[in-house]
Amino acid sequence: MTAQTDALLVIGSGLQRYREYLLASAAERHPLWLIDAAEPTWQRPHAAGWSVVPLLDAARLVPDRERILATAQEIAASHGVAGVFTYDETLVTTAALIAEKLGLPGLTVDGADRCRNKHRTRSALTLAGLPQPRFALAYTLEEARGAATEIGFPMVLKPRGMGASIGVVRVDDPDAFDDAFTMAELAGHGGSPDYEGGVLLEEFMTGPEISVDGICADGVYEPVFVARKQTGFAPYFEETGHVVDAADELLSDPELLHVLRTAHEALHVSTGTTHTEVLFTERGPVVVEVNARLGGDLIPWLGELATGIRPGRVAAELALGKRPDLTRTEHRTTGIRFTYPPHDCRVQEVSVPEPGSIDGLLAAEPIATPGTELRLPPGGYLSRYAYVVCTAPDRTTCDQALDEAARATRLSLTPLP
Template sequence: MTTPATTDGLILLIGSGGRDYREYLLAGAAARRPLWLLDAAEPTWQRPHLAGATVVPLLDPERLVPDVEGLVKAAAAVAADHPVAGVFSYDETLVTATAEVAAALGLPGLGVEGADNCRDKHRTRRLLTEAGLLQPRFAHVGTLAEAQAAAGEFGYPVVLKPRGMGASIGVVRATGAAELAAAFAVAEGAGQGGNPAYRGGVLVEEFLDGPEISIDGAVHQGRYTPFFLAHKQVGAAPYFEETGHTVSADEPLLADPELTGMLAAAHRALGLRDGITHTEVKLTARGPAIVEVNGRLGGDLIPYLGKLATGLDPARIAVDVAAGREPELAHRSTATVGIRFAYPPQDGVVREVLLPVAGQLPGLRAAAAIAGPGTLLRLPPRGYIARHAYVIAEAADRAGCLAALDAAEGAVGLRLDPAEPQE
């Protein structure tokens, strides 16, 4: 394991996630400080990056919510034998539990209330609206009749979403009254699969028109600073599947005072103290408006794109703020890097994924299969994130990067057997 640059206390990581999407973060964190993992299974691929590990259930088996009591007890046991400088997680379902552990150990963190303000999308909307920030009109409804009343008041199209899910799961647009019942059923059904604390009811929101971006930023002692900005591509309408992202080191929006001022005000309104956030924003004709604030690094390998584009290591930043230190955020390189996810044309079982080879196409840096042979892929609303491959490309600017991604995605092949219809 690489000798950490800082050794005055280790960092607790709660949950490690999947290797394909998260190992680069473990490696980066371990290069900064010794890393101790709290996870539900003995480490395997994680082991080279760890100073130690504790096997502990992440979820209460009966209620299927984070086992805060067990995690606090396990963290305290580590702290009794080793100096602990901080705690963090990049798992959306563990954000509030991580804040609870930090608070119990007297360590820096987002704050329990701040983390919950991010997890509960209804609370996020309410707090940001009360702070005077541009938000869509919204209503938290429990029945289809209430959804119909809210949509009638706002005007179509509207967006319906669960209160506490991530990755755009269960988020759907209804362009007219005839589509509302089906959209309500999708959002309500998806919400039943998440944390019970955020179940119950659906958010109905005024549709925000305009391009969507996401911003990874650091909060240190309540002061927010953005460090990566990604332009998002979505597909599978009327759903909002995230099909790609591009990150530019010289992104002009990172210096836009309207956007950065709004982001700083939003983080103050949510009461966030020390940690990392991933904020999704629509750039509307009325100004930037927040879609949601997540109390962790972005998914979809966005932090990895940012690392390639700017030279900043997102894991190092996360470790620094978890330990209460002000992070270094100056970009060290200049490039535009993007990712594109390949989705099947229909529901099916994967037989084979064929990939282009890096170096054979202009700008192509990497291509990887996500779904192996035998994997069942179902498109929304029957399933979500039904990806079989991704490609990563680099260019001098965003237009060139998008062109390289188009060519690379077009070179991905898929052999798919049609899936049996769901009952």
């Protein structure tokens, strides 16, 4: 297929349920050329052209950057390339490499790595003078035991390069430490092998947690929307829901804005979209991590429903070197709740309420299909069987609608040993 001149490259398309809305809005004003691992299906209406390339090196199972870069250079030579972006965490540094090599706007490889590598993140933010937990990086259990005596209990262990709170666990005493380290280290081998190995030990800090999807344009950071996060399954940190309020007072909080802007400068993030997780502690806002991409868990869709701002279009315009229009055309609150089984199980059937059957219910979708095995942390992560999305004039009413909609989901199951 022949694309129009100067296409915008999109590296990896993700899962349709979670990412099609981003691809669709990115394609509204500029032709997209998709580089992906398989022939497009649902992606076709949104792509002017595509190249099928193995995204992972078959031998090492790491992002095949050289092959993807060579493909991007071929597209640039034959059709022209105006920009590049990705919303896939494992491909962030690959997209940054393409931008550097082709002289396109975007994140540098160094900036991408500072975000992907949680130890580099912590080190950079410490040098910038931001509030931080005590932390250490350990590759072996012996190293970890030594570092634990300096950090003290309780503490949080997390893989060096994972996302979505996978493998993150709180440890309250030395008796539980060895098993927790082994679990976190093992979980770190489920993502990009570039970041396999190494567990970050952090002082445990308490407080409500949020995420902020924002932009960097010409080196200046600006928040776009805030999501109030709900977690569960302690001592793990499984993300069970999010609520976005278009009028959230944190968007103009001076202390939070200072922390966010300082963090992005310290991580050398100058152009693109980011998803930053922040914990409000007794020391003030503390950055948990900065992801150099749009948020997951349909959070950008919640932001779009709440504000009218199209995150996929915003990401595309930044990748093209343009400053996006962030004018709000909607002013409401939207939220998502993910439903989990009561225990490890095999799914028999999932049913969800119809949109409109509950006041404010916009969408309800099964996630798990019959026969799927769902295991709760630490045996599995993101083991959801459905989600519900609701809207309301304010956060309290939205939470109430989400509670009602979640109760209306039904799961038939067979317990697993």
